[in-house]
Amino acid sequence: MMQNDIASARRALYDDMLDLHLTPLWESLHSLVPKHPSPGYDAALWRFEDIAPLLARAGTLISAEEAVRRVLVLENPALPGSSSITHSLYAGLQLILPDEVAPAHRHTQSALRFIVQGKGAYTAVDGERTTMHPGDFILTPSWAWHDHGNPGVDGLAEPVVWLDGLDIPMTRFLSGGFAENGEAASQGVARPEGRSLAAYGFNMAPVRQLHSRASSPIFNYPYVRSREALETLRRQEEVDAWVGVKLRYINPLTGGAPMPTIGACMQLLPAGFAGLPHRSTDGTVYSVVEGSGSATIGGKRFAFAPRDTFVVPSWATLVLEAPQDVVLFSFSDRPVLEALGMLREEFLLK
Template sequence: MNAAIPTAQVREQLYRDMDRHHLTPLWEVLHALVPPSPKTPCVPALWKYEEVRPFLMRAGDAITAEEAVRRVLILENPSLRGQSCITQSLYAGLQLILPGEVAPSHRHTQSALRFIVEGRGAYTAVDGERTTMQPGDFIITPSWTWHDHGHEADEPVVWLDGLDIPMLRFFDAGFAQNDTSKSQQVTRPEGASFARYGHNMVPVRHDPPFGKTSPIFSYPYERSREALEQLERHGPVDAWDGFKLRYVNPLTGGWTMPTIGTFMQRLPAGFEGQGWRQTDGAVYSVVEGEGEVLITGERGESRYAFGPRDHFVVPSWHTARLSSRAGCVLFSFSDRPVHEALGIHREERLS
């Protein structure tokens, strides 16, 4: 009898009958779940600092750092508005702190990075140690460590926040706790973590202070810039990346953070890079110099001219080509450590 009923009608009846049992047919969604190539809803985007900065300063007039807890303007991917993310796994925002302010102490399971964009003299304190912020510095807040920010100088300070908030949200593993005081007690002198772990030597007997995260939580730009200069002076230029280095955990030689990979690269004057694509979406902050990025995906091409303090995102599996007429330096971060840990990372370098 069923043979006389059209197949479509049989299927529709099956779907209706099993729906109340919370069942759905895989064959209707299989191609979307397992596509022939990576698919992302994210799109390329550029945030020009000259356009963003006035809104940051207005935010400084509208709300205090203490009231806001963190005075940040989120860099939202245009195709993911309202989700507080720049890619599906990463969060990015620009944080402002003004002279005399304190962003109060708290901790959370999310790992965070700070990349200093503008201004000098503010500090961040992590687990009892302070570090003074300078432009181009990369600073880590390891998961579940007390941290606060303060400003004792006389100019606004802005930094890029990068966190794994969407990733931990996916795992339902996000927790936070406010401290009982605005600023944590400083128990170690500034530079103590670098003195202990930053000279290619480590104590013979020690426990990693931050678990899988680097025991050095401040990587000054002057050292990163020097390393790039040495590489440019003595090493061959890479046709895709120019001169690119990754920050490392001195205890393991691996990533500085278990969920976020961080990089610094120099594009020499006259660089015309070849195209590449990778499964990890990447967020870029322009440290110095100017250049251009061409990003190509299924929705077409996006070409952005960038300058100092601008930010842009290259989504997963989008082809990117970098170029710079006069030379530039770029900081970037991505979720590559997770991809590699899961064995799912893919990269193609195109010629």
């Protein structure tokens, strides 16, 4: 057949396929099974100094009751309208003002809170409250009742802001989203504050009444303890040339990630750190806890400051630099990739 005849015959074949909801794999095989990840979303950075005034304005215009959760979603520039920071993760900055309550609800989406600014607020999870401090990493597991309040501390109350991280896009892809509102704004307190940490946070666990959820029984990992661990290791061990001093949060009962779908880490980059490039298949969201520095992501440099947020796409090369001490919190979809045997990392020399 002549080339024109072949092209015409192919078009006719494809048109006939459409009536039966069929498509030819050979036309899309290379994009469906690429040689390396092509995430389809961008590296990006959100400056807290730009976002804070907008959060404050939202606080004057939208009540906590009206908003349910007063959050500015960090939407990836390449994914407009998706409420997603990566294809599998959601991130947003939430504000709660003094004397407000974000009412109790629960949902199948797993969530984390990383406290960015302010103190005096609390999160309650399944009947236990924990007071929030900057740098604390707090879990609200799938289908766990949770609410937030801001009564202040020692007679003083101030606005509190935290970074929300959820597996909303993942849950949406699996069509597994359910939610339920509580009957009261605040759930009843059934256990004293600190009970979960006391029971599970000291390399011990109760002999009876073990935690039955897939997530960690610890739902507040205090920053003061994380920071102390990083500082001790910085003094005692050689600093990793790619990531500095980096620790992952774990479920103490399993040694795995705190939640089945979201992993989290804290790392310290000592002053003068000039990291080597590395990359991984987990898309990762970073929150800057202390210090200023830069992240070069896929060849594009982003200068960051405390409380900024940035995202590193899957398989994008990351180089971190810190002229002063820098502490970074991060979360990603790593547990899912590990469970599926799809996690891949490379630590490059240049």
